[in-house]
Amino acid sequence: MRVFVPFDATAPKTRLSPVLDAGERAAFARAMLEDVLEAVEVAGGEPTVLATDSIDAPAPVTVDDRPLDDAVDDRLADAERAVAIVVADLPLATPAALERLFGADGEVVLAPGRGGGTNAIVARRPDFRVDYHDASIRDHRAIAEGIGASVHEVDSYRLGTDVDEPADLAEVLLHGDGGAATWLRDRGFELAIEGGRVGVRR
Amino acid sequence: MRVFVPFDATAPKTRLSPVLDAGERAAFARAMLEDVLEAVEVAGGEPTVLATDSIDAPAPVTVDDRPLDDAVDDRLADAERAVAIVVADLPLATPAALERLFGADGEVVLAPGRGGGTNAIVARRPDFRVDYHDASIRDHRAIAEGIGASVHEVDSYRLGTDVDEPADLAEVLLHGDGGAATWLRDRGFELAIEGGRVGVRR
Numbered sequence: 001m002r003v004f005v006p007f008d009a010t011a012p013k014t015r016l017s018p019v020l021d022a023g024e025r026a027a028f029a030r031a032m033l034e035d036v037l038e039a040v041e042v043a044g045g046e047p048t049v050l051a052t053d054s055i056d057a058p059a060p061v062t063v064d065d066r067p068l069d070d071a072v073d074d075r076l077a078d079a080e081r082a083v084a085i086v087v088a089d090l091p092l093a094t095p096a097a098l099e100r101l102f103g104a105d106g107e108v109v110l111a112p113g114r115g116g117g118t119n120a121i122v123a124r125r126p127d128f129r130v131d132y133h134d135a136s137i138r139d140h141r142a143i144a145e146g147i148g149a150s151v152h153e154v155d156s157y158r159l160g161t162d163v164d165e166p167a168d169l170a171e172v173l174l175h176g177d178g179g180a181a182t183w184l185r186d187r188g189f190e191l192a193i194e195g196g197r198v199g200v201r202r
Numbered sequence: 203m204r205v206f207v208p209f210d211a212t213a214p215k216t217r218l219s220p221v222l223d224a225g226e227r228a229a230f231a232r233a234m235l236e237d238v239l240e241a242v243e244v245a246g247g248e249p250t251v252l253a254t255d256s257i258d259a260p261a262p263v264t265v266d267d268r269p270l271d272d273a274v275d276d277r278l279a280d281a282e283r284a285v286a287i288v289v290a291d292l293p294l295a296t297p298a299a300l301e302r303l304f305g306a307d308g309e310v311v312l313a314p315g316r317g318g319g320t321n322a323i324v325a326r327r328p329d330f331r332v333d334y335h336d337a338s339i340r341d342h343r344a345i346a347e348g349i350g351a352s353v354h355e356v357d358s359y360r361l362g363t364d365v366d367e368p369a370d371l372a373e374v375l376l377h378g379d380g381g382a383a384t385w386l387r388d389r390g391f392e393l394a395i396e397g398g399r400v401g402v403r404r
Contacts, residue, residue, distance in 0.1 A: 015398065094357075096357070097357055100357075111359075112359060112376070112377065114316075114373075114399060115369070115372060115373075115398070115399020115400055116372065116376050116393070116395075116399060116400040117399070134395040134397070134400065135376065135393055135395055135400045137376060137377075138376065155296075155298070155299055155302075155358050155359050155360050156357050156358070156359055157313075157314060157357050157358055157359050157361075157362040158357050159359075160359040160362070164398070164399070165399075167317070170317060170318065171316075171317075174314070174318050174337065174339060174340065175314065175339075191318070191337055193318075193336040193337055195336070196217065196317070196366070196367075197316060197317020197318060197319070197366070197367075198317055198318040198336065198337045
């Protein structure tokens with residue numbers, strides 16, 4: 001399956017600025033992207049990075065500097081067969097989780113992300129469109145319903161765990177074993193256990 | 203499968219106090235418990251509430267007022283066959299997600315929860331023990347390894363979403379369709395969309 005992985009090549013992961021400086025955010029975002037690309041490939045997908053600017057990556061790169069929704073919509077409209085969109089900040093994504101995504105029935109398959117996001121999509125309808133703003137999972141359900149497409153939601157913690165905020169780094173340390181997890185550990189991040197949910201400290 | 207659902211009958215869900223008063227927290231906790239019990243039954247499990255005090259519930263109740271780990275450990279030690287422990291604050295748990303849990307291979311099956319928790323366990327070894335404090339998923343992996351038990355982790359967003367904090371209520375509104383979601387909507391909770399992950403307002 002053709003898999004597009006949108007990537008902000010200019011100022012990624014700004015919400016991690018309380019714990020990572022700009023250079024670190026760029027490097028960590030790249031580490032997460034590479035984890036995702038590798039998992040997609042092992043799961044049998046054919047990844048293409050859909051980047052806002054030219055980057056070196058271990059997969060083909062298509063540059064499209066328009067807003068995310070426009071860039072993704074064009075790939076959906078051009079698709080003659082199924083196409084997947086997988087966000088780049090899923091360092092817990094495993095081949096097994098992605099195989100469940102790619103293999104799920106449904107003209108539109110959605111993997112919800114924490115806080116209303118949509119972390120992965122498979123579209124088997126060229127008339128499906130995306131709206132990644134705000135509670136996108138609700139919008140994507142409505143858009144699919146509006147075109148009469150059958151919807152399936154994939155129930156995956158790993159695909160649901162996008163990394164945007166400092167607390168999310170704990171998830172990477174707890175459950176990750178790829179390059180992003182190694183990157184964090186090498187920079188001195190470790191779990192901070194203070195009752196309730198764990199966080200990170202450095 | 204025998205399924206124990208631990209329940210704090212005295213002061214549940216204290217971390218929701220910024221948005222719910224004590225009476226509301228008790229009622230909401232009960233609504234979540236009832237959602238979990240129903241999903242367990244539909245999935246073919248035989249639920250027992252393991253409560254800190256006597257309560258009315260639509261399932262058998264065993265009262266054990268000791269600390270959670272001790273109460274659970276006794277049920278594990280007594281089990282002649284597989285036994286499951288499913289926390290009571292999983293209003294997104296569906297029969298399908300619980301069937302994946304109950305049917306997973308492994309002498310110890312773990313469903314991780316957000317922030318290092320362990321939201322569900324299947325133990326097929328009477329010598330497995332629990333430690334729900336701090337990053338319990340790491341402890342449970344280590345305990346299983348220590349007794350030489352095979353471990354499988356179930357990759358489920360629905361089982362991973364325990365409801366402890368106000369932001370978690372957004373997950374219930376976004377993905378729930380049981381009694382807990384209805385309870386929240388009836389009390390005027392709705393999504394608050396402010397960029398980034400969504401929250402709730404009332």
